[in-house]
Amino acid sequence: MTSSRLSPRRAIRSGWTWSTTLAASLVLVAVSACNEQKAAAPVPLPPPDVSVVNVKSQPIPYVRDLPGRVAPMRIAEVRSRVSGLVTKRLFEQGSAVHEGDILYKIDPAPYQVDLASAEATLAKTEAALVLASQQAERLETLLARNTASQAQYDTAYAGKKQAEAEVAGAKAMRDRARLNLSWTDVRAPISGRIGRALLTEGTLIESGTTGVLATIQQLDPIYVDITQSVGELNKLRRDFASGELDRLSHDAANVHLIMDDGALYGSAGRLLFSDVTADPSTGQVTLRVLIPNPHDELFPGMYVRARIKQGIDVDAIAVPQQAIQRTNDGKPEVWVVKADGHVMLQPIEVGPVVDGNWVIREGLKPGQTVVVEGFQKIVAGMEVKTHPWKTEVPEGDKPHDADAADKDAAASPDGAAQPVAQVR
Helix, strand or coil, rough: CCCCCCCCCHEEEEEEEHHHHHHHHHHHHHHHHHHHHHHHHCCCCCCCCEEEEEEEEEEEEEEEEEEEECCEEEEEEEEEEEEEEEEECCCCCEEEEEECCCEEEEECCCHHHHHHHHHHHHHHHHHHHHHHHHHHHHHHHHHCCCCCCCCHHHHHHHHHHHHHHHHHHHHHHHHHHHHHCCCCEECCCCCCCECHHHHHHCCEECCCCCCCCCEEECCCCCCEEEEEEEEHHHHHHHHHHCCECCCCCCCCCEEEEECCCCCCCCCCEEEEEEEEEEECCCCCEEEEEEEECCCCCCCCCEEEEEEEEEEEEEEEEEHHHHHHCCCCCEEEEEEECCCCCCEEEEEEEEEECCCCCEEEEEEECCEEEEEEEEEEHHCCEEEEEEECCCCCCCCCHCCCHHHHHHHHHHCCCCCCCCCCCCCC
């Protein structure tokens, strides 16, 4: 029977084998762990690509979009100067009329009678003047022959002068009667477009107390009255005085209208003047713009927005709109690529949007590089690979209605800046 106890030599050999196996296993585990650590080590990624623009100074117009109302250049209320019965209306409502056109006719019969009476009175006074003149001449001859007294001559001469005055008064009465007769033709005081008729045939009107017969408005060219705050105007004037902004030419057509559907009006206008009185309830000042209206697209009273260019910043800095980032509290900032290729966030102060770009008031200098696209891939201090930002969209990537979209973008308040007006 085999003994259950090992001999000393066999026990030693068995212990050595177990120790060797354990050591080899530990070495294999350690080597395996090292290999796993090496396999799990992250591979360095290349710097992310970002699109950038190089900041440079350039002349940029100072553009504002301001609310306004259309007003006629001239407006006239048609009224009758004489009393009478309206017998005829001679215009088409809503049509164009010219100065001097007959609009209404008032019954002329009473005024024809008055004119005939005045002419008869004039003839009577002229006859009396002839008699008085002959008497004065006769007495003048007799006075020269000493057969008439000086008193008699003076009386005849005074009678002649009185007859001349009566003739002059009769002529004035005749002219007044003739004028009243001419006023029975109610004429257009100005050229323009006439509105609806406010009185019809058969209406008896009273001179000086009657209402308006119709209204004529001159619509080409036409006014647009826009409003701007006193604070903005004063700042604008200070910028002009300091040289930060340059004035525009007074005759420049520098106002474009944005219609209620967002489309740009086809013709540009020019600023005429700014009012000298502010509205005490709103603190706004009225600016008047003169703009062509050849196709009667603008109607008095309609609401528009005026895109007005009030000056030129000759060394302004601007970046694309998508380059502007906002902090949690809404403050603007941009990603700037430093000279070593690393990025940083730069706080800025922005002005208005011009030509789709934000005007930068403070925070950037010419020569700096600003990230426009690729923000999602970067963090502060990261190295980046830059390439120029392309503004053109490839033809194949454009939607079918790209032209319409471009027009809408140009018409939006943040779209392309159109020429607009100078404040004096």
